[in-house]
Amino acid sequence: MTAQNGAGVFDEDCPSRLVLNHVASRWGTLIVSALRQGPLRFHALRDRIGGISEKMLSQTLRQLVEDGLVERTVEPTTPPRVSYELTPLGGELAGHVQALLDWITLRADEIVAARSRHRPG
């Protein structure tokens, strides 16, 4: 059964809603997807995700870490190397996120064509 009742994410106060807001946020999906192939360091992530600010990267990562979807690792070198990696739970999530992103990538042209039909010009 596919969560079609009033509960779950449709309920403003349900905890799942919090998770949704972290994951299906402007940057959440991109970060999760970027980490699919393995750990990445802070600046590597920033460079991979076009347009993200350091502030939002930092903030979104912190949320994902709190949610147990991403793990933060610090190697005590100088300068310290901090890398981020999906947890097993995050890995599950990443599969679904990637499917969504792949579909969007696949259909982007078609959708853009639809846009030009709905917008004047």
Place this chain on the structure above:
Amino acid sequence: MTAQNGAGVFDEDCPSRLVLNHVASRWGTLIVSALRQGPLRFHALRDRIGGISEKMLSQTLRQLVEDGLVERTVEPTTPPRVSYELTPLGGELAGHVQALLDWITLRADEIVAARSRHRPG
């Protein structure tokens, strides 16, 4: 192949990024999911999606309509009935979105437990 190069959604200027920002927005996933079972009128949608404002519902719906993912139908009665429905393209998308939402609903408790481990208290 699963879109792992620098192109697509990771490129700030790629059209797919626009679509992602509409779909993976705070309300986009919920609207798409809510419409999965059939057409809904404006207020029905608002009531279904806890916490959404009429303004954001209206705005997000307009984006999804522009993207060709949702169709807007006006019955010329008094008062007019305006209903929203997924297009075939939107239906494809909804499948992926629903998978994501279902996973989040399923794992919400586990994730909340993880949060309490990462946050003081």
Place this chain on the structure above:
DNA sequence: CCGCATCCATTTTGATACTG
């Protein structure tokens, strides 16, 4: 009443500089 558009207060996001 229904489906929005508009105005304004609050929240979120972004650019840039700065620190350990």
Place this chain on the structure above:
DNA sequence: CAGTATCAAAATGGATGCGG
């Protein structure tokens, strides 16, 4: 390098107004 502090810009929500 890996962030945080700060301030400006943009997104958001609530209230309200309005034509049908």
